[in-house]
Amino acid sequence: MLMIPGPTPVPEKVLLAMAKHPIGHRSGEFSQIIAETNANLKWLFQTKNPVLAIAASGTGTIEAAIINFLSAGDRVLVGTNGKFGERWAQISKAYGLDVQTITAEWGAPLNPDDFDKALSADTDKAIKAVIITHSETSTGVLNDLEAINRHVKTHGEALIIVDAVTSLGSHDIPVDEWGIDVIGSGSQKGFMLPPGLGFVTASDKAWAAYEKATLPKFYLDLGKYRKAAGQNSTPFTPPVNLYFGMKVALEMMQAEGLENIFARHTRHKEATRAAMKALGLPLFAPDTHASPAITSVVPDGVDAEKIRSVMKKRFNIALAGGQDHMAGKMFRMGHLGFVCDRDILCAISALEATLQELGHPAPASGVAAASDRLRQG
Amino acid sequence: MLMIPGPTPVPEKVLLAMAKHPIGHRSGEFSQIIAETNANLKWLFQTKNPVLAIAASGTGTIEAAIINFLSAGDRVLVGTNGKFGERWAQISKAYGLDVQTITAEWGAPLNPDDFDKALSADTDKAIKAVIITHSETSTGVLNDLEAINRHVKTHGEALIIVDAVTSLGSHDIPVDEWGIDVIGSGSQKGFMLPPGLGFVTASDKAWAAYEKATLPKFYLDLGKYRKAAGQNSTPFTPPVNLYFGMKVALEMMQAEGLENIFARHTRHKEATRAAMKALGLPLFAPDTHASPAITSVVPDGVDAEKIRSVMKKRFNIALAGGQDHMAGKMFRMGHLGFVCDRDILCAISALEATLQELGHPAPASGVAAASDRLRQG
Numbered sequence: 040m041l042m043i044p045g046p047t048p049v050p051e052k053v054l055l056a057m058a059k060h061p062i063g064h065r066s067g068e069f070s071q072i073i074a075e076t077n078a079n080l081k082w083l084f085q086t087k088n089p090v091l092a093i094a095a096s097g098t099g100t101i102e103a104a105i106i107n108f109l110s111a112g113d114r115v116l117v118g119t120n121g122k123f124g125e126r127w128a129q130i131s132k133a134y135g136l137d138v139q140t141i142t143a144e145w146g147a148p149l150n151p152d153d154f155d156k157a158l159s160a161d162t163d164k165a166i167k168a169v170i171i172t173h174s175e176t177s178t179g180v181l182n183d184l185e186a187i188n189r190h191v192k193t194h195g196e197a198l199i200i201v202d203a204v205t206s207l208g209s210h211d212i213p214v215d216e217w218g219i220d221v222i223g224s225g226s227q228k229g230f231m232l233p234p235g236l237g238f239v240t241a242s243d244k245a246w247a248a249y250e251k252a253t254l255p256k257f258y259l260d261l262g263k264y265r266k267a268a269g270q271n272s273t274p275f276t277p278p279v280n281l282y283f284g285m286k287v288a289l290e291m292m293q294a295e296g297l298e299n300i301f302a303r304h305t306r307h308k309e310a311t312r313a314a315m316k317a318l319g320l321p322l323f324a325p326d327t328h329a330s331p332a333i334t335s336v337v338p339d340g341v342d343a344e345k346i347r348s349v350m351k352k353r354f355n356i357a358l359a360g361g362q363d364h365m366a367g368k369m370f371r372m373g374h375l376g377f378v379c380d381r382d383i384l385c386a387i388s389a390l391e392a393t394l395q396e397l398g399h400p401a402p403a404s405g406v407a408a409a410s411d412r413l414r415q416g
Numbered sequence: 417m418l419m420i421p422g423p424t425p426v427p428e429k430v431l432l433a434m435a436k437h438p439i440g441h442r443s444g445e446f447s448q449i450i451a452e453t454n455a456n457l458k459w460l461f462q463t464k465n466p467v468l469a470i471a472a473s474g475t476g477t478i479e480a481a482i483i484n485f486l487s488a489g490d491r492v493l494v495g496t497n498g499k500f501g502e503r504w505a506q507i508s509k510a511y512g513l514d515v516q517t518i519t520a521e522w523g524a525p526l527n528p529d530d531f532d533k534a535l536s537a538d539t540d541k542a543i544k545a546v547i548i549t550h551s552e553t554s555t556g557v558l559n560d561l562e563a564i565n566r567h568v569k570t571h572g573e574a575l576i577i578v579d580a581v582t583s584l585g586s587h588d589i590p591v592d593e594w595g596i597d598v599i600g601s602g603s604q605k606g607f608m609l610p611p612g613l614g615f616v617t618a619s620d621k622a623w624a625a626y627e628k629a630t631l632p633k634f635y636l637d638l639g640k641y642r643k644a645a646g647q648n649s650t651p652f653t654p655p656v657n658l659y660f661g662m663k664v665a666l667e668m669m670q671a672e673g674l675e676n677i678f679a680r681h682t683r684h685k686e687a688t689r690a691a692m693k694a695l696g697l698p699l700f701a702p703d704t705h706a707s708p709a710i711t712s713v714v715p716d717g718v719d720a721e722k723i724r725s726v727m728k729k730r731f732n733i734a735l736a737g738g739q740d741h742m743a744g745k746m747f748r749m750g751h752l753g754f755v756c757d758r759d760i761l762c763a764i765s766a767l768e769a770t771l772q773e774l775g776h777p778a779p780a781s782g783v784a785a786a787s788d789r790l791r792q793g
Binding site: 258275278 | 420423425426431434436437441442443473476506507602612631633634635637656
């Protein structure tokens, strides 16, 4: 049982669709699958612009989201409050961008006022892009994308480039309505698919910047993907079996509806957090900025790795550990994608039993706290 | 029935392995799968060096093979005699390399003497790499890698970088014995897998060049993959379900044995070519330089697209068409990966029936000619 922030659980009918024999990626049959998934991806991304699918991990996808719209020496403002924000700063540096960071401690949200200050001070409009991790998977913090985006819009020149790897499909992001310029995500997150595909969409303003951008690229050149998408094709051989699965997964998401999907993730987030509080397990991210995809816990008086180990050995439930300097100090429970109320109760009850086994019994019932919240719908 | 040069047929037990629920990519269980597939990939690539797996198409993989070992302004000698050779020249230009091409007509092999001349003339050793497409999928030509490589070795300075996308696993390439510096391939070719994974391995000399290479990269930075491979891990989230399939496919290849795999591809190539000759269909590549993966045919007096259309509609056999300026003039029959003698006979008999239906009956029996060759083992 996967309760990590990706790979996430995959529905059986998606897995079985993926077990079909591959077909030619230049066939009419496959072109129809692309046409259908392209339309449904636009629905999911709440955009009229094409959503481009790349055979790559989330990192490759966000790299594409950055490098297609910028040139060497361009100044970028990168928000870093966790491993992934730091990674986008590293990528920006690797490509010779002039990186200015806005930082918050791991576990704290980025402060939109810091962006306001930096952008207001940039009177000669040197900042070409603001790069933000929406749901910071390493900490479970959901940064305030809406507020930061408002400051970017006031600046006027800079693009906003968003890592929505673990927030797209779990949190409402009205991409066109907010005017998000570039946003990327990955198949093994809110999409109920195995890893192997990433998704990016870009605004008209971003595509205008693309025309002038000179960072070197070929496989990650989004212009090639856009041109092919217009012909219900792909520029390079796509992972056809993942497309078979994506077709089914997107149909399932459409049947559930965006509002229901977001409400389910909110419910699971709040139920999980209520349970952790009842169990006496300190939450790493504040309630006001908690990711709908993942809950990070920094246990006090009981070893995080021991909790993960018992959860795995006794109950075969995979929790993620801490990353970088948080390794060994944290566990992270994913509740993203194909997750139902039963899964949350199951994971919480196993966690409660694990604490008992480790001689650290909970002060109150996690199951009761989670169940209370789940019952409210 | 897929008789195109990729995606290629996938064994049922590989498909079923891929239909298993994903597991955590940082789990001990997945680490064991990486350890096993890494070892088997070394066997398949005939190398002691790690074979690195990237979630990308063949193009992304060969881009990695090029950009990790070079710096802007470096001179590269690129062999172009088809669409893919031309693509590697485009990638080299996109990254600001100084591209010198050695060209042959589509359908003709590259002339090793041309490489000898260019490399001998380079007395100040400005050429940092020679980039070669081994099996040129767009034409069905197998370039003489061994002879070209000898000239590269005489030069001494340049690396040889090889696109073996449709030759690795179908043709004997003793990578370490020949001293091939960088070689890449893709999962949907000789590996009996769906698309979504690419593979690259590099020599000690190439890794020394990597240390000094300055082209920008992050997702395609092979140093990150090498470091992770040493820990039976991956730098970014891998397509775990494809790994499940790869484990099974590599076990099947080991059971068959390299010599048998290569002999099977040679037999199918020769049987297919014998059949085309009997059917009066002109072959695009010469017998001396014919790809073991794909046979290209330029029909005379009968429309290539009509042949493809009847083959698809009446027999549900997918053949590939011509690419770029050969579109509409050519069909290409793949015989790569999970293909058996029965498949060859089946495709040839359907082709014979198709010619009959199109009022262009064959001068002699293709089935008899193929069968003659297949019987010789």
